[in-house]
Amino acid sequence: MNESLLRDLVPAVLGVLVRRGADFAAAEDAVQEALIRALEIWPDDPPRDPKAWLVTTAWHKFLDATRAETSRRGRELTSDIEPEPGPVPATDDSLWLYFLCAHPALAPGSAVALTLRAVGGLTTRQIATAYLVPEATMAQRISRAKRRITGEPLNRPGHLPTVLRVLYLVFNEGYGGNLDLAAEAIRLTRQLSSATTDPEVSGLLALMLLHHARRPSRTTPDGRLIPLADQDRSRWDTTLIAEGVTILQSALSRDQLGEYQAQAAIAALHADAPTTAETDWVQIVEWYDELLRLTPTPIVQLNRAVAIGEADGPRAGLAALSPLDPTLPRHTASRAYLHERAGDLDQAASLYAQAAQSATTLPERDHLTRQAARIRHSLRP
Template identity: 85%
Template structure:
């Protein structure tokens, strides 16, 4: 049985049920029940129309559940469809479901979980494993999210920037667990890019592909973090880079610049450099200036300071740090790097050690600890 086909059909089937009057939570539950039935029966008796079968089975499950509560809820719905009836087109339903999962009533974390469940077609167990949390914890999170939008007007879906932010959050969760969330985010964004003609969707897809292309070189033995400048560029996925650059170029040609396109342009300049020494840092600073104009993000300003330090020297980079909040994530590590480049090794070693204590994950903590030890060894061979 083709599990990938089932996963692709899930959002469209949920969309059909919701458009027929089911609330999101009930529709999602009914589709999950239909999927269980499909796994039981399809290997021996595959349907001619997979989507039509799932729509009919899920609708029957929903109606059965509704009838059981009729006396309490007083709710009647549209007439049942027969199993062989042809389903409506799913493209619009799938796109609409992205926006429903990014409903304004939901937190970003809840929106991510619902997107993976309803649009990605992942099970609760798979999502929990990807987030490295117990299945019961993730089940509660998803249940709360579904209850939160039950009864909410479905004419208030999240806007496109919210959907893109959710997908980028999924991508940035990384590569842990049974499900590769980065690859899953790329798959979902590809679907969205095929369904909408917006350059920022293309920009996000390009950004994901360009980052993902470096995946094999990002870690060494035992999960050791490898900084960009030290990565083995022969291990980068050149086909993914070429695809990302082409998508980005087509998006930029629309002359409607957005933050994901600007980030992708920075990633493309890194990907285009044969080695770290040949990186076009002046152009990267210019793209950070564009990005700052679009977002005014303090994290962007922090990353820009690194680029300025590479383009104009470490003292210029330190000057760019001067008006930033030292409590920013990675601020201490960036300052340590720039001070080392400027020759202030004693202070750099102390800041690397401090940054390691502030790190939020083990690979980053271990990397900064090694950096502190390396600089201290230089000071006292």
């Protein structure tokens, strides 16, 4: 049984239940129970119409839960909760669900968790494992998020940039346990791209594909980080790169440039280069100029400064870095890299060691420490 195809049906099934009158939290619980039941019986007895099966099963789960609650309250369940007979409507509620799960009242972590469960069809246990937290903790987070958005109408316009930020957060989490969140983010973004023609959705999908294509070469088997210049580019997934470039070109042709399209264009230039030295750094700086116009953030300025260091020399890169806040993430590491390229090896070693002390992950700390040790070793007489 293809679990990915099963999860693709979740938004449509959840939308049917909500349109029939179920509140979001109860409907989502019922769909989760239906999914678990499907995983149990479909391998031996697959249905002719998977969507209709899930709708029927989820609706019955909802009715059972409602009857139980009604019984506890000492009332009879009225018959008007039963749906009209007939085929399952073809209405696609995927886009609405994305908007709902990325509700501005939700914290980013809650929005991500709810998106993975309500839109992605993942179980609470899978999400908890991916985020390395107890299942009970993740269940509480999801329950609070569902309560917060219960009652939100289906006809309220959503905020697509918020949805895209949530999906990008999912992608950047990478993977944990048996669940690959990067691959799951790509799957969900593909699903979103089928529900809207917005070029920024295509831009985000292209960006994910282009980054994901380089993933096999980014770490050693024991988890050490490999800088871009040292990566084995023969291990990059050329099929994903070609797909990402095609999607990006189609998005750019609509002449509605957004931040994800600009980021994808930068990633495409890296993917196209045979080596770091042969990268079109001048064009990358130009794309960073566009990105800075769209999102004038310190992180974009920092990345642009590093690109300037490649295009115009390390001294120019250091000059572009100098106005920025030195406490920015990667600021010290970037200075170390540019000083090394400029031949200031004592300064580079000191900065690499300083950057290692403030690193937020063990692989990053290990990498920066090794960079400092490598330079110090080269300076020995």
